[in-house]
Amino acid sequence: MKINRRSFLKNTLVAGTMLAGTGSLISACSGFGRSDLPDHSHPERLTSQLDEARIAVLYHASLAPSGHNSQPWYVRVKGRDEWIIGLDPTRRLPAVDPNNREALLSIGAFAENLAIAGRAFGLKSEMEVIAQDPVESDILRVTLKAAAPKDYMLERIKKRMTVKHGYLPGEIRKEDVDALGKPLMGRMFYFPTGTRHANCLLEGAIENFRIQAQRDDAQRELVQWVRISNRDAERYRDGLTLEGMELRGFKGWFVRYFVQPEDFMKASFRKQGIDQTATLARQGGGWLVITSCGSTVADLIETGRRFERMALLARGRNIAIHPMTQSIEEENGMNQIAANHPPDMIPQFLLRVGYLKRYPEPVSLRRPVDWFVRS
Numbered sequence: 138m139k140i141n142r143r144s145f146l147k148n149t150l151v152a153g154t155m156l157a158g159t160g161s162l163i164s165a166c167s168g169f170g171r172s173d174l175p176d177h178s179h180p181e182r183l184t185s186q187l188d189e190a191r192i193a194v195l196y197h198a199s200l201a202p203s204g205h206n207s208q209p210w211y212v213r214v215k216g217r218d219e220w221i222i223g224l225d226p227t228r229r230l231p232a233v234d235p236n237n238r239e240a241l242l243s244i245g246a247f248a249e250n251l252a253i254a255g256r257a258f259g260l261k262s263e264m265e266v267i268a269q270d271p272v273e274s275d276i277l278r279v280t281l282k283a284a285a286p287k288d289y290m291l292e293r294i295k296k297r298m299t300v301k302h303g304y305l306p307g308e309i310r311k312e313d314v315d316a317l318g319k320p321l322m323g324r325m326f327y328f329p330t331g332t333r334h335a336n337c338l339l340e341g342a343i344e345n346f347r348i349q350a351q352r353d354d355a356q357r358e359l360v361q362w363v364r365i366s367n368r369d370a371e372r373y374r375d376g377l378t379l380e381g382m383e384l385r386g387f388k389g390w391f392v393r394y395f396v397q398p399e400d401f402m403k404a405s406f407r408k409q410g411i412d413q414t415a416t417l418a419r420q421g422g423g424w425l426v427i428t429s430c431g432s433t434v435a436d437l438i439e440t441g442r443r444f445e446r447m448a449l450l451a452r453g454r455n456i457a458i459h460p461m462t463q464s465i466e467e468e469n470g471m472n473q474i475a476a477n478h479p480p481d482m483i484p485q486f487l488l489r490v491g492y493l494k495r496y497p498e499p500v501s502l503r504r505p506v507d508w509f510v511r512s
Contacts, residue, residue, distance in 0.1 A: 264279050427444055
């Protein structure tokens, strides 16, 4: 007997309370998290010039954040200790990041992880920005030199993650703001919830998310990076899984089995995204704004590196960080910023922050090293 999909979904929703109560079906149908897939690559597919330590350094580097978890980097191995870090044009986000601003910030975070992990394995990294234009592919030249290992908890890199839900309402303590701001050297500003500037950031985040969600090109680009099925998660090892989007329980189960990525183009799904953004934007202890001294490739790489240093400190203080950057992705938002700030105020990150009762474990997927290394 052929089952009508709409009728089946209706009956399934009616039975939702029962399913949520037992939990057995839902838990048995969960998706992949990072720990469910191997984090190592296949050495036989890599150039013989990379030993286990260098492969480990590159894996830790790849745990850097990126828009839509697109992981826009590649590494070209020119020699055992000379690498080129580049921006993969097939992993760009032209609809929301047409000038590669966010991609270059992610390359900077990748470079910072590489430098930190390298020192833990006795390798000092010397880096030179070789790109002059943000559309260039080759961005950084890395030279490795032997050095005394520097004690650093690599677990900080492995545990860093973006958390969206569960923010507590308390203001971020001064000692924590000072600690997070130290790597930014005066280019991080904190605005507690309820202050005038925080309210402007909140309203701007909601308004510009709404504008972006209504742009078909931006929404279509999002759909391209959604990984609903376990098959796609395992195949691509990137993008936005249900676990990464924090869709859990019955809602996550329902989306996994009855929603297709193209459904995100529907008006109802866009409205749900706008409503959720409005809810999240009002939670937490305020906002962090990170600026740069300029907009050159070198400026963006340096800002990405400093951001990553800050982000690696946040979990140890039980502070969650959620980028909500649509105000600097949409023309409407940038016009508002330009109208209310001097020209030398160049925002690169708008971050919602708040304390958590408990930090979850990272779930966003990463490609094995051999997938992004080129010889």
